[in-house]
Amino acid sequence: MKSISFFSKYIVRTPTFSYDEVDKVLSSPSCFEQIISNSIFAEAIFIASQSLYKRIYQQNIEKMTKEDIDRIQSSIVKYFSRMSVRSTPFGLFAACSVGEFSSSNSFTIKKDVSRVIRLDHSVLCKIAEVITNPENCADNHIMYYPNTSLYRVFGNKARYIEPSQGKELGRQYLLEEIILTDYLIDVLNSCHDGASLVELSNMIKNKYGTDSTESIEFLHDLVRSKIIVPELYYSVTGDDYLNRIINLPFLKNTRIKKTLNSIKWHTLNDESGIVAYTNIQKELSSIGWEKIDDNLIQIDLVRSSKDFFIGEKIKNDIKEVFYLLRSISPKKNLHRTMDQFKNKFSEVYQLQEIPLVLALDPDIGIGYPVGATRATQSSMMDYVEFPNLNNENETSSIVNRFLENNIAKTIAENQKEIDLTSIFNKIRIDEDDLLDQYPEYSSFFTKIRPFILNNSGEVIIELSSFHGNSALNIINRFAHTSPEIMSICKEIASWENNLGGKDSIIAEIVHLPEDRAGNVTYRPLLRDYEIPYISSASTSRDCTLNIEDLYISIVNNRLKIRSKRLNKWIIPRLSNAHNFVYSKLPIYRFLCDYQSEISDIQAFFPKPSNLKSSTFFPRLKYKNIILSLASWHVDKKEFEHIFDINDDCDLLFQISQWRKHNNIPNRILLCQGDNELYVNLSIPKSIRAFISSVKKSSSFLIKEFSYPNTTPAIMDENGERHCGEVFVFLKIKDN
Incomplete structure (x- = not known):
């Protein structure tokens, strides 16, 4: 019998500014002066967009057109609203805290925040590239290894992925084929555990009698083609990347090391982002690297949660909602791409065990997704998999009929x-039945937003879904920001490492899709094993799984991955939030998709397919839990008459008429993908920022900001209210 329980702590995410101030400031005649004079706001804009910072703080307003001023003011309102309402961490806009469970609720945080400053990962990658370039350092200084994407095909040929960095298109990948000459085979074998170019050159000279110039030039060609790559190549796991660069032995007593240590000092001292940026820029300029990148630093915010506790009632509510949502979710999550591959694999190979690299090769094997061509040729959207939400079960059908019968009544009675x-x-x-398909030691997460009813003080929570093949995905990027968050990550990883039993190994997928993506994909080393792909592993060689060592087969109608060297089943894990469905790399995409073959816990409210195009969808409530806030799909045609109104009184009148006609509340959120913009429809400045965001759209989605007659439950020590969201981590265990 299985059950769900909670990990010991959770993450609280809160905007930098108080919710109590947002409407007050936006309503003030001196609104813009108040906002731009705030030093934290100025710093946040500097880090987020230096071009906007220059327009706000350095450009002469007398030389601007009215259109320029309007655009800048709309941007100021949007950024200020984001810093006051939206909880998603980004630069100085929002902060992370840690909370605990207790017998009763207490939602208190510290007002003050602390910065955690790092060099931007794109800068670190460029520094590593410059330092390890054979033209810039002696050939005996750097250790080289085979490209981790390289694999042998039939005959004397091998294939590998050669990445290249374009200015406009970003990182591109090309599947290359090479001839395995005796020279090359010996080089690849010799640098399997790492070797310098001098060591490799001596090996070639001793074995083949070549001169030093010829052998070194041959090796430099291999480096330029990325057939062999330097240590720290596209590293995204393990210790701090800057520290690892600083500790390269050949940098000892060099000016570069002294400069990098000075840069590290600036990141560790809690200077403002502007000061840190300026000082780091000076340090880089001192060694000729002033143009290395415009995005020099990455900042995360942390704040103390003080007395932040979730009580037993909310814990019980979370568990109850999980079982309810799980009962109306599809019985099995449908992964079309993986299912198509399994069917094709069975058809072509039947019960054979096949090297993963050959099965996924687009020319030799099946490819992945089935039908995809070479890496550089596949369209990004052709193989994006969207969840199948029409897989209704009997319980969800009953609920959907109830919804259909009540929506018309709700609208007719002017209710929401x-x-x-x-x-x-x-x-x-049936809790046993609902959990039966998930293995013990699975983990997942949910997000709640707590509110307080103004008249009674009762806590209302918004909770819409549960997700995850791992609870680490949403938290791991913040592990470096505090020991408390690192502790949560270690607790989750330790639990998950028992997945699959003694015959299985959990292996972290290590890949850097883009240099800047390292800001959100760099994470600590929490697994004993890693599968590097066009990246460097942080594990020892014995615990690093080469892609050529992986074999796949169908066992008991399930797709399985096995390490030939270790003779263990492999359970790959990508412990970050990278949206890998857009990747054009078959092996990386396959390993990531395969996670769902082991455990993919999803519980959500599947909106009835015949209601998806509805103009209005009401709020859904169960007891004191909001499962879905009321939402409206707005056609631009019914709103565009408001776009060009200049008079504030006329604007407010037209907005009030539109609100009244559609039963729209005063405070709303504009939903654009993952972004949500807070809008107060009684404040002209907020309305104009809203209009500037929707003006070019044919339609847009809005939803109510919160449950009626409530305020955010989170409060700082000064009594100011803060919006916020809590990410709670859960696990499945056998009783």
């Missing part, structure tokens, strides 16, 4: 809410 308590109370929950 459907209470699902009565229909959910009729659902029979």
Whole structure:
């Protein structure tokens, strides 16, 4: 019998500014002066967009057109609103804290925040590239290894991925084929565990009688073609990347090492981002690297949670909602891309065990996704997999019929809410059956937003879904920011490392899709094993799994991956939030997709397909839990008459008429992909920022900001309210 339980702590994410101030400031006649005079706001803009910072703080306003001023003011309102309402961490806009469980609730955070400053990962990659370039350092200084994407094909040929960096298109990948000459085979074998170019050159000279110039030039060609790559190549796991560069032995007593240590000092001292940026820029300029990159630093914010506790009632509510949502979610999550591959693999190879690299090769094997061509030729959107939400089960059909019967009634009565308590109370929950498909030691997460009812003080939470083949995905990028967050990550990883039992190994997928992506994909070494792909592993050679060592087969109608060297089943894990479905790299995409073959916990409210195009979808509530806030799809045609109104009084009147006609609340969120913009429809400056965001769209989605007559439950020590969200981590265990 299985059950779900909670990891000991959780993450609280809060905007930098208080919610209490946002409407007050935006309503003030001196709104813009108040905002831009705030030093934290100025610093946040400097880090996020230096071009906007220059327009706000350095450009002569007398030389600007009215259109320029309007655009700048809209940007100021949007950024200020984001820093006051939106909890997603980005630069100085929002901060992370850690909370605990207790018998009762307490949602108190510290007002002050602390910066954690790092060099931007794109800068680190460029520094590593410059330092390890054979033209810039002696040939005996750097250790080289085979490109981790290289694999042998039939005959005397091998293939590998050669990455290149374009100015406009970003990183591009080309599948190259090479002839395995005796020279090359010996080089690849000799640098398997690392070798300098001098060591490799001596090997070639001693074995083949070549002179030094010829052998070194041959090796330099291999480096330029990225057939062999230097240590620290595209590293995204392990110790701090800057420290690893500083500790390269050949940098000892060099000016570069002294400069890098000075840069490290600036990142560790809690200077403002502007000061840190300026000082780091000076340090880089001192050694001729002033043009290395415009994005020099990455900043994360942390704040103390002080007395932040979630009580037993909310814990019980979370578990209850999980079982309810799981009961109406598709019985099995459908992964079309992986299912197509399994079917094709069975058809072509039947019960054979095949090297993964050959099965996924687009020319030799099946490719991945099935039908995809070479890396540089596949269209980004052709193979993006969207979840199948129409896989209704009997329970969800009952709930959907209830919804369909009540939505028309809700609209007719000018209401916004459907209470699902009565229909959910009729659902029979079989917890064993719902958890049966998930293995023990699985982990997942959910997000809640707590609010306080103004009249009673009762806590209302918004909770819409549960996700994850791992709870680490949402938190691992913040592990470096505090010992408390690192501790949570280690607790989750330690739990997951038991997945699959003694015959299985959890292996971290190591890949850097883009240099700047390292800001959110760099993470600590939490697994015993790694599978590097066009990247460097942080594990020992014995614990590093080469892609040529991986074999796949169908066992008991399930796709399995095995390490031939270790004779163990492999469970790959990508412990970050990279959206890998856009990747054009078959092996990387396959390993990431395969995670869902082991455990992919999803519980959500599947919106009925015949209601997806509805103009209005009501709020869904169960007891004191909001499953979905009311939302509206707005056609531009019904709103565009408001776009060019200059008079504030006329603007407010037209907006009030539109709100009244559509029963739209005063405070809303504009939803554009993952971004949400807070809008107060009674404040002209907020309305104009809203209009500037939707003006070029044919339609847009808005939803109510919160449950009616509530305020955010999170409060700082000064009594100011803060918006916020709590990420709670759960696990499945056998009782």
